[in-house]
Amino acid sequence: MISDEIIMNFQLTGGNTETETITANNNLVIKIMHDGNAWNAGIQSNPHGFELHYFENEACVRSVKFKNTGHKSIVYKQGEACD
Numbered sequence: 001m002i003s004d005e006i007i008m009n010f011q012l013t014g015g016n017t018e019t020e021t022i023t024a025n026n027n028l029v030i031k032i033m034h035d036g037n038a039w040n041a042g043i044q045s046n047p048h049g050f051e052l053h054y055f056e057n058e059a060c061v062r063s064v065k066f067k068n069t070g071h072k073s074i075v076y077k078q079g080e081a082c083d
Contacts, residue, residue: 009079022078049073059083 011017041054049067056062060082066073 006075007077009077011079011081013081013083049076 005021005023007019008022009017009019038054038056041052044051044053049065050073051063051065053061053063060080063079064075065077065079067076
């Protein structure tokens with residue numbers, strides 16, 4: 001079970017980025033996986049963790065950042081940008 005606070009960034013085309021803190025829990029994982037629908041998914045890694053990014057529909061790209069903590073990775077930041 002994930003039980004941590006993470007930062008969520010939202011941005012609409014031409015708009016400012018809005019940031020809020022949300023609780024990472026099993027509901028967040030279900031939302032991220034949203035019926036298994038994802039297009040143009042990709043992963044970028046670095047020495048501290050990795051980032052998953054994908055389109056959940058024609059207008060919105062999402063990202064989820066994970067950081068390495070010992071023998072596991074935890075979600076620490078999520079973002080969304082929509083047209």
